Amino acid sequence: MTGRIGAKFTPYxxxxxxxxxGVKDExxxxxxxDGKLEHDYDAALYGVASVPVSDNVxxxxxxxxxxTSIKADVAGATASTDGESINYGAGANWYLDGKNGLRADWTRRDFQDDGGEIDTYxxxxxxxF
Structure with missing residues (x-):
């Protein structure tokens, strides 16, 4: 489950x-x-560039x-790790009216120290507001 808050300084x-x-263990x-993999949390801060396509898009x-923090529990042994990442992505907002809308986005988390990459949609x- 993700929550976001943002502010625009200009229209762009x-x-x-x-x-x-995480809301469900893997x-x-x-x-x-057998064991479980748990997503503890993610936190990130972004600079955002926007291009209005129309009044609503x-x-x-x-x-x-x-x-990012994850935890694994296998056979009673628990281990956790944190990873720092450079994140980038793109998407679109479609505003249904002046206050409500839908957002579709893709983000890649490129983990430092050869930690790999994860794409989220x-x-x-x-x-x-």
Whole structure:
């Protein structure tokens, strides 16, 4: 589950912060032993560039920095790790009226220290204040 809050300084530039928590553990098997993988949290801060396409649609790109924490529990042994990442992505907002809209986005988390990459995709409700 992810929550975001953002502010625009101009029609084209803004910032966005997000925080996420896992809501369902993933079943895993390591060397024939069953366990669970838990997403503790993500937190990130982005610079956002937007391009209005019409009164109701805008395209955006974002670039930021984030941290992720996961925990694994296998055969009663628990281990956790944190990863720092450079995040980038793109998406679109479609505003149904002046305050309510839908957002579709893709974000890649490029983890530092050779930690790999993760792509996330989202479809969200947007409320403008």
């Amino acid at each position: 530039l803004g910032v966005e912060g997000e925080a996420s928590i 079943d895993i098997t390591i060397a024939g032993v 805008e395209l955006f790109g974002r670039l930021g920095y984030g941290t 989202g479809l969200s409700y947007v409320r403008r």
